[in-house]
Amino acid sequence: MLCLSMGCAATLCRRTFGFPSRLFGNMPVFVIESSWNMFSKNPLLNLLQYLWHYSVGAHRRVVWFVVLSALGNVVWLLSPIVIGKIFDVIQFEKSGSQQVTLVAWGALALVVINAVGWFFHGVSRVIETKNAFLARKNYRQTLFAKTMELPTSWHKDHHSGDTIDKINKASERLFDFSSELFIMIQNSIGLVMSIVVLSLYDVRPLVIVLLAAMASIIMVIKFDTRLIKQYRTINKGENFIAAGIYDYISNYVTIISLRLKGQAVKEMETRSMKPFVVFGENSKINEWKWFSANTLISIMTSGALLWNAYNSYRDQGVIVIGTLFILYQYLTRVGDSFYTFTWKYGEVVKQNAAMVAAEDILREHAKLCSEKPAGLPRDWKVIQLKKLNFTYRGEDGDQQERQAVIDASLSIERxxxxxxxxxxxxxxxxxxxxxxxxxxADSVSVYCDGKKLEKGxxxxxxxxxxxxxxxxxxxxxxxxxxxxxxxxxxxxxxxxxxxxxxxxxxxxxxxxxxxxxxxxxxxxxxxxxxxxxxxxxxxxxxxxxxxxxxxxxxxxxxxxxxxxxxxxxxxxxxxxxxxxxxxxxxxxxxxxxxxxxxxxxxxxxxxxxxxxxxxxxxxxxxxxxxxxxxxxxx
CATH class of the missing domain: 3.40.50.300 (P-loop containing nucleotide triphosphate hydrolases)
Structure with missing residues (x-):
């Protein structure tokens, strides 16, 4: 069973971004506190916690689709046992009429298994995809709201196109993961149940399975440790490309007026090719990962089948076809589970890289002062600003700056x-x-009707x-x-x-x-x-x-x-x-x-x-x- 060990629900807040509340109403914004510390470094656990965190008010729905999906897979995994028993009947049952009857009952059982399995799976998929939609909506709203709350200085230092690309990529990757979680459940149930069935028939092949499983997991982690870093590099490159497209298309009148179309196209060509070397290297690493995983799976399946056939012939003088079929089916499912896990985990790594890239927004927002905005007395008459100073600083905050306001004092009457x-x-x-x-402001004293306002x-x-x-x-x-x-x-x-x-x-x-x-x-x-x-x-x-x-x-x-x-x-x-x-x-x-x-x-x-x-x-x-x-x- 796939265990969802996830964080607590997010708190709900409202903000109107400078417009009166009557304009935007009660737009929900879901808050993450210290998100970059909250989530695990493991990509899979990280995304599971994102899914749980942004399924606000729908945690029961998440539990239901996990349980229903698991039940559907458990039911489907009974099929090899039924078919194996049919083969045993054909091989050992001497009465032809009894063979037909038992085979008929087995065929009917297969139909029932398929129908019941699809019932659980279909219902769970409907719930899962709806929840994925809502999780994406909540996450995108959170990123958008927090981006709008960041100070002007942050926006000046971060390209709008790059920020938009990060928000869109991260939101879509969360949706992809949330809507395809059934694959991880299918793999987990298939692996666990196959191991249980194999252990009931013969514990010895199970040793081969577990050794191959451990080797496969270690190998995948080793490969993906390197891939994670390179996916981040590729994501940064794609953000840079998106920023360029945003610049050139949004300012196309200037580009055409100054006859810069050729230079713009050339620059986009350069930006587009920049991640190519890393991308090519990733492809090679990926193929080596697939080859290694597939080879291990083949060795595991062949070795376990050979072991069972040899022992069956030695002990009974005959190779039991039904048992061999059942073992083959469950060994294949174990192999498929690892093969699919290898593919899916690679996708998870990519999805997590996009989510991590967007965490910059959450991290910067968390630095903002959480105090409620101060107000003015209802019946105020005069506000005085004294010794107001402000200096524009460079992006790196160095001190070679330009003073924009020097010792300004203003009086503002109601x-x-x-x-x-x-x-x-x-x-x-x-x-x-x-x-x-x-x-x-660098410094200022603010007075309201002669009384100093502590928060300026x-x-x-x-x-x-x-x-x-x-x-x-x-x-x-x-x-x-x-x-x-x-x-x-x-x-x-x-x-x-x-x-x-x-x-x-x-x-x-x-x-x-x-x-x-x-x-x-x-x-x-x-x-x-x-x-x-x-x-x-x-x-x-x-x-x-x-x-x-x-x-x-x-x-x-x-x-x-x-x-x-x-x-x-x-x-x-x-x-x-x-x-x-x-x-x-x-x-x-x-x-x-x-x-x-x-x-x-x-x-x-x-x-x-x-x-x-x-x-x-x-x-x-x-x-x-x-x-x-x-x-x-x-």
């Missing part, structure tokens, strides 16, 4: 509209990302929605790009469409909201893509106290841009709006302005106050020249 201005790279976007929690910016992170400048467009309908597929009241969707001034665009389209946009939104202009992304962000910000805008209308024409900001200020009059602004003509609509230069705040005040600031005059003059140049170009 429901006020605040603008951040300055040239590109002056620190505006970094301030917004720090408020949202995409980066962690963590009190603000979950109260913010940040709408970035770059407009991510999904290859789907306009409606999906706004709602991300979540079913909402149509009035809410119409509301954000109006706020983002998208009504005219949608009205011109034949299918309206159901119109599909081309991949990466290339069928839309830059301004239209920004407004579409803005509508999505405004929908997500419904339950946020802070709306952070990182120049989300930089590609929108002046008339639409002014109207959009007025719409936002009217609709979000009960929220703080902090916006990085390039179009200085918008400043008169803001309550307060912070001016950045070289990562520092060099001026602040209302728009009218800044008109007398020398630094602002320079900024305004440069902006006026820029606007004039654009006007002349038109």
């Amino acid at each position: 429901n006020k509209k605040i603008a951040l201005i300055g040239v590109s790279g002056s620190g505006k976007s970094t301030i917004l990302s720090l408020l949202r929690g995409l980066h962690r 910016l963590a009190h603000i992170h979950e109260q913010c929605t940040l709408i970035p400048q770059e407009s991510e467009i999904f290859n789907n309908t306009i409606e999906y790009n706004i709602t991300l597929g979540v079913h909402l009241d149509h009035k809410e969707v119409e509301r954000v469409i109006e706020l983002a001034n998208l009504g005219g665009l949608i009205g011109r389209l034949e299918k309206g909201l159901k119109t599909s946009v081309l991949e990466r939104g290339v069928s839309l202009s830059g301004g239209e893509k920004q407004r579409l992304a803005l509508a999505r962000g405004l929908l997500a910000a419904a339950n946020s106290q802070f709306l952070l805008l990182d120049e989300p209308t930089s590609s929108v024409d002046v008339e639409n841009e002014v109207q959009i900001y007025q719409n936002i200020f009217n609709a979000f009059d009960d929220k703080v709006v902090i916006s990085a602004v390039h179009s200085l003509h918008l400043l008169q609509h803001f309550d307060y302005v912070y001016m950045f230069k070289d990562s520092q705040i060099i001026g602040e005040g209302t728009f009218n106050m800044l008109l007398n600031d020398e630094n602002f005059k320079v900024l305004w003059r440069n902006y006026s020249v820029e606007c004039q140049q654009k006007k002349l170009q038109v």
Whole structure:
């Protein structure tokens, strides 16, 4: 009997990834605690524990399909005994009529054995495949959820294509293992029952069987120890290939525009061939493994049969055909069990390698602080940030970095509209990302109504929605790009469409909201893509106290841009709006302005106050020249 020695069930948690809970509802996420320590290094035990762990709420189902599958195989394994007895009847029974009767009963028994065996096996397979589907779903949801919770710095250091490939490969390998567990059960039952039957007939052949079994297992483990390392190398190579395909296809407009198609194809050829040497070496090792296992099995079967035939003839003067057949059948099943085990264990090693590759995500997520996010007092009035500093570090964290924010101090009054201005790279976007929690400040003191908040910016992170400048467009309908597929009241969707001034665009389209946009939104202009992304962000910000805008209308024409900001200020009059602004003509609509230069705040005040600031005059003059140049170009 196959013994499932597995871990405890996972805990259930919920997260909405910055969107209000009404959008995503109660999406289940299954948590693994210290997973890389929890699971055994043995590939088979590792995958069994994964199967058990992600069969959340269905452990009884796992037990049932294992028991039913085992029963089905036990029943089927009675067939050789029935056929062997039929041969004995034919060989030793002298009465012809009695022979026919006994053979008829034996034939009927074979039919019953087959039907009963299939009943148990069929039911168990249905349960097994359903559970495999759910285990894959739970595992994929966990990896996806935890990937989305990892900090921006992790995502910058890990290629999206590589991460996607790891998640997909690991999820499919878990499904493959979970849906094919009946093969392992079949092997285990076949091996155990065959050994029991062989021991009942003659203990001596059993010695040959056990010796061959031990030798086969040791040999397989030796071969696979080397194969495991090389499968990991091959998986890394395939992840690298997937990352390249993702890059080139997702940026195909740039590739074609710059006439880089040939170089891209050549690079993919190079990447595709990189794992070939290891792959070829693995093939040779695999074939040697198969040859060695098959040779051992042949020696075991032939030796045991010869031993039985010799002893039968010596003791009885005749070779008993029925007994010899039964021994042959069970010896063959033992051989088949080891042969199948060798093949299946190789598959398990590959499947486990894919799962291990994805454990990086779980390992990194476990490092995150498990504390619940801090909040703000319900009736807060003013938040002050003092001595805020942040430095962008390289991938290896070396100290040759760039200070992005230096000793910045800001005051945020409830429901006020605040603008951040300055040239590109002056620190505006970094301030917004720090408020949202995409980066962690090096140092800062945060006060709420004069009282220091011990957890600093963590009190603000979950109260913010940040709408970035770059407009991510999904290859789907306009409606999906706004709602991300979540079913909402149509009035809410119409509301954000109006706020983002998208009504005219949608009205011109034949299918309206159901119109599909081309991949990466290339069928839309830059301004239209920004407004579409803005509508999505405004929908997500419904339950946020802070709306952070990182120049989300930089590609929108002046008339639409002014109207959009007025719409936002009217609709979000009960929220703080902090916006990085390039179009200085918008400043008169803001309550307060912070001016950045070289990562520092060099001026602040209302728009009218800044008109007398020398630094602002320079900024305004440069902006006026820029606007004039654009006007002349038109």
